[in-house]
Amino acid sequence: MSKTTQKGGIASEVLASYEPVIGLEVHLQLKTASKIFCSCSTRFGDAPNTNTCPVCLGLPGALPVLNRGALGLAIRAALALHCTVQERSRFARKNYFYPDLPKGYQISMYEMPLATGGWLEIPLEGATKRIGITRLHLEDDAAKNLHEGFADSDRNSYIDFNRCGVPLVEIVSEPDIRSPEEAYAYLTTLKQVLEYTDVSDCNMEEGSLRCDANVSVRRRGEEQFGTKAEVKNLNSFRYLQHALEFEIERQIGVLESSGRIEQETRLWNVAAGRTESMRSKEFAHDYRYFPEPDLLPVHVSENLKAGILKSMTELPDAKRARFLRDFQITPYDAGVLTATRALADYFEAVVRAGAPPKIAANWIQTELLRHLKEAGKDISEVQVPPPELAKLLAMVNSGEITAAGGKKLFDKVFQMVLVGLGLGLDIITLAASTGLLQKLSADEIERMASEIIKKNPDNVAKYKSGNEGVFKFFVGQVMRASRGQANPQLVNDILKRLLS
Numbered sequence: 001m002s003k004t005t006q007k008g009g010i011a012s013e014v015l016a017s018y019e020p021v022i023g024l025e026v027h028l029q030l031k032t033a034s035k036i037f038c039s040c041s042t043r044f045g046d047a048p049n050t051n052t053c054p055v056c057l058g059l060p061g062a063l064p065v066l067n068r069g070a071l072g073l074a075i076r077a078a079l080a081l082h083c084t085v086q087e088r089s090r091f092a093r094k095n096y097f098y099p100d101l102p103k104g105y106q107i108s109m110y111e112m113p114l115a116t117g118g119w120l121e122i123p124l125e126g127a128t129k130r131i132g133i134t135r136l137h138l139e140d141d142a143a144k145n146l147h148e149g150f151a152d153s154d155r156n157s158y159i160d161f162n163r164c165g166v167p168l169v170e171i172v173s174e175p176d177i178r179s180p181e182e183a184y185a186y187l188t189t190l191k192q193v194l195e196y197t198d199v200s201d202c203n204m205e206e207g208s209l210r211c212d213a214n215v216s217v218r219r220r221g222e223e224q225f226g227t228k229a230e231v232k233n234l235n236s237f238r239y240l241q242h243a244l245e246f247e248i249e250r251q252i253g254v255l256e257s258s259g260r261i262e263q264e265t266r267l268w269n270v271a272a273g274r275t276e277s278m279r280s281k282e283f284a285h286d287y288r289y290f291p292e293p294d295l296l297p298v299h300v301s302e303n304l305k306a307g308i309l310k311s312m313t314e315l316p317d318a319k320r321a322r323f324l325r326d327f328q329i330t331p332y333d334a335g336v337l338t339a340t341r342a343l344a345d346y347f348e349a350v351v352r353a354g355a356p357p358k359i360a361a362n363w364i365q366t367e368l369l370r371h372l373k374e375a376g377k378d379i380s381e382v383q384v385p386p387p388e389l390a391k392l393l394a395m396v397n398s399g400e401i402t403a404a405g406g407k408k409l410f411d412k413v414f415q416m417v418l419v420g421l422g423l424g425l426d427i428i429t430l431a432a433s434t435g436l437l438q439k440l441s442a443d444e445i446e447r448m449a450s451e452i453i454k455k456n457p458d459n460v461a462k463y464k465s466g467n468e469g470v471f472k473f474f475v476g477q478v479m480r481a482s483r484g485q486a487n488p489q490l491v492n493d494i495l496k497r498l499l500s
Contacts, residue, residue, distance in 0.1 A: 010253055018217045018255075020248045021225055022177035026190060028169050029141070029208040030073045030202050036140045036167035037064030037107065037295075044206045048146075048160035056140075057164030058103030063294050070138065070167035073199040075112055075300060075308050075461040077169055078136045080197045081190075082313060083118030085300055091292040100143035100159055108170075109137035110289040114298065120173075120193070121317065131186050132320055133176030141166040144207075169199075175214070175225065180244035183334070184237055187211060192316050196341045204235055211240055216261070217251045226251070227261040231275055243268040248276050262388070275420040307460045319344055327357035336365055351391035356397065363393060367407060371414045385411055388427040395431065400492035405436040445478065445486050446494050452477045463499055471495065 035042055038055035054062035078085050088111040093105040118133035143164040147157045165472040166404045171190070190421050191202045191209060202209045211234045216226035234240045251261055262427055266275040315321070316338050323334040323344075338344045343364075368389075372379060392413070409431055418426065452474060453460055463470045478491045 010249055010256065013254060014256060015249065017220055017221075018248075019219060019220045020178055020180075020244070021175050021216045022179075022183050022226075023214045024183060024186060024242065024301070025212045025214070026171045026173075026179065026187070027141075027210045027212075028077070028171065028194060028202070029068050030167040030169060032067060032069050032073065033200065034067060034069075034168055035165035036070050036114055036138065037165055040165065042062055042166050043340045046162060046483070047060055048158075048162060050239070051162045052164070054225060056102075057161060057307040061244060064107065066295060066298070067167060071298065071300075072304075073167075074136065074169045074306060075137050075305065076197050076312060077171075077199045078115035078118065078308055079116075079305070079312065080193050080199075081118040081133050081136065081171070083115035083133060083136055083303055085115045086111065088297055089114045089300070089301055090297045091138070091301045092289045093292050094139075095288045096286075099157075100145050100164070102143065102161065102164060104144065106139060106294070107139050107292055108139035113137035114300075119187055120186065122182065122189045124182070126187065129176075129182065131176045131182075134172045134174050136169055136171050136187050139168050139170060139392070140164070141168050175216075180248070182240045183213065183244055184241045187237055187240060189316075191362070191398050192339070195314055196313060198313070198341075204237075206236075210235060213240065213247075215244060215251070217248060217249045217255070226255075227276075229261065229263065229485075230265045231268055231290075232265060232278070233270075239268055239270060244272065246273065250275065315342065322348075327351065328359070329357055329361050333358075333361045333365065337361060339480050340379065342378070346379055346386065347385060349386035350389050350393075353387040355390040355393045359393050359397060363389070364408075367410050368414075371411070375414075375418055377418070382414070382418055384410070384417055384424060388413065391427050392431075394426070397492075399442060399487045401431055401436050402487055402489060406429075409434065409436050440489055442494065445482065446498070447492055448481045448486075449478050449491070449494050450500055452481065460499065471499070474499070 029042075030036075032042060033049075034040060040052050040053050040056055041051045043051065055064055075085055089109060091107050092110040092112075093106040094108045094110070116134065118136065119130050120133060121128045123129055132309065135444040141163050143161045145157055145158050145159055145211060147153060150156070150158060151436075164448060172185065177186060194200050195202050200208055204210070213231045214228045216228040217233060218226045220226065229247060229251070231243050234243055247266070254436055256259055262277075262280070264280050265278045267278045269272075269276050284412040319338045320331075320334045323329060323337060324331060326336075336343075336345045347360060347364055350364070351357050367383070368379075370380060375382065389410075392401075392406055392409060395401040396403055401409065409427065413425065413427060413430065456474070456477075459470045459473055463474075474495050475488070475491055478489070478495065479486060482491075
C-alpha cells in the first residue's frame with residue numbers, strides 16, 4: 001500500500017505522528033523620532049551614516065540617556081498584551097562581537113525585564129487560542145550590514161550606522177504555538193494590536209517588525225520538548241510560514257533517519273526555499289550579561305501605568321464586539337472593518353455622519369476597498385470625506401440616484417480625492433451636474449404607475465393570476481412615461497406595491 005507523501009518526501013502519516021513546538025521572538029521598532037539613548041533621528045531612508053553621534057557609535061566617554069518616550073511606548077505595548085509591567089527593571093550589557101555592533105555589546109534587558117506574563121488571543125477556525133507571552137523588554141538595535149549594491153560587493157561589505165541605537169522592544173512568546181498556521185495567526189494578530197496602540201508602524205519592509213522562530217518537534221503525546229533550532233531572516237509573514245513548514249519537515253526527517261537535532265541558529269534562504277545552518281546556538285552565559293553601569297534601573301510608578309492605560313485606544317477585540325453590538329452588522333463585516341484602526345475609525349465617522357451602518361459597511365468593503373486596492377493606497381492616505389459618502393448613501397437609499405449611478409458618482413469622487421481635488425467637495429452638487437440625480441420624486445412615479453395600472457386591467461389580471469412576465473410591461477410603460485428620468489429600482493418597488 002503506497003503512502004501519501006509531502007513535497008519533502010516524508011509520508012503524511014509520519015508527519016502527523018509528530019507535534020511541532022514553536023515560540024516566536026518579535027523585535028519591534030518603537031515609533032519615536034529619536035533613538036533610545038541619544039537624540040539622533042530614527043528617520044528611515046536618510047543617507048547612510050548621517051544620523052549618528054558618539055553615543056550610538058560607541059565612542060569612548062559617551063554616556064547613554066534613556067528616551068522617556070520609548071519607555072512609554074514599551075509600557076503601552078505591554079499593557080495591550082496583558083503583561084504585568086514590573087515596578088523595577090534594569091538594562092544589561094549583552095556582550096558579543098559583530099561588525100554592526102560598535103560598542104562590542106548590545107544594551108538590552110536580561111534578569112529584570114520591563115514586563116512579563118502576558119497573552120494574546122489568536123483566531124482559529126471557529127475558535128480562538130491563547131498564546132502566552134513570556135516577557136517584553138527594551139533594547140537598542142544594531143547597525144545594518146550592506147552586502148549588495150556596490151561595485152566591490154563581491155569582496156567587501158559596508159555598514160550603515162543609522163539604525164544603530166534605534167529603540168526596540170523584544171516580545172518573546174511561550175512555546176504554545178503548534179503549527180505554521182498558528183504562528184502566522186499570532187504574528188498577524190500581534191501586528192494588528194501594536195498598530196492599533198500606535199507604538200510602531202510595523203513596516204516589515206523597513207525593518208520595523210522582525211521575527212525569529214524557535215522550532216522543535218516531538219512525538220505526539222510526549223511532554224518533554226525536543227531540541228530546538230532558531231530560524232532567522234523571517235522578514236515577511238509568508239516567509240515565516242514557509243520557513244516553519246520546511247524546518248518542521250527537516251527535523252522530522254532527521255529523527256526518522258535516527259539522526260540527532262543540533263541546537264543551532266539557521267537562516268531562511270528565500271531563493272532556495274530552505275533553512276540553512278548559520279552557527280551553533282548561543283546560550284545566555286555566552287553573552288556574559290551584566291548590569292549596564294551607565295544607566296540607572298527603570299522605575300515605573302502606578303501613576304505612570306494608570307496614565308498610559310487611560311490614554312490607550314480601544315483594542316481590536318473590544319472594537320469588534322462593540323461593532324457587533326451597536327451597529328448590528330455581521331461578524332465577517334466587523335472583522336473586515338476593524339482590520340486596521342484607520343478603517344474602523346473611517347467606518348464610524350461615516351455612520352456618525354448619518355449613514356445606516358449595514359449600508360455603510362457594504363459600500364466601504366466593496367467600493368472603497370476596491371478603489372484603494374486598485375490605486376495602491378491605504379485608507380489613511382486617501383479618504384472620501386465621511387459626510388459626503390454618507391450623503392451619497394442617503395441618495396441611493398432614497399432613490400434619488402440609482403445604485404449604478406451611485407457607483408459612478410463614487411468613482412468620480414474617489415478620483416478627485418486621489419489627485420487632491422476633494423477639498424470643498426459637495427457630492428449633491430456633483431450628482432446634479434453629472435446628470436446622475438433622479439429628476440422625478442417617488443410621488444410623481446407613483447402617480448404615473450397608478451394611471452398605467454388603471455388603463456391596463458387585462459394585464460393586471462394576468463399578473464395576479466401568476467404571469468409575472470407581464471411585470472416587465474408595466475416597468476417599460478412607466479419608464480416610457482417618465483422619458484427615462486425615473487429611478488428603475490424605485491419604479492420596480494412602487495409597481496410591486498401597487499400590483500399586490
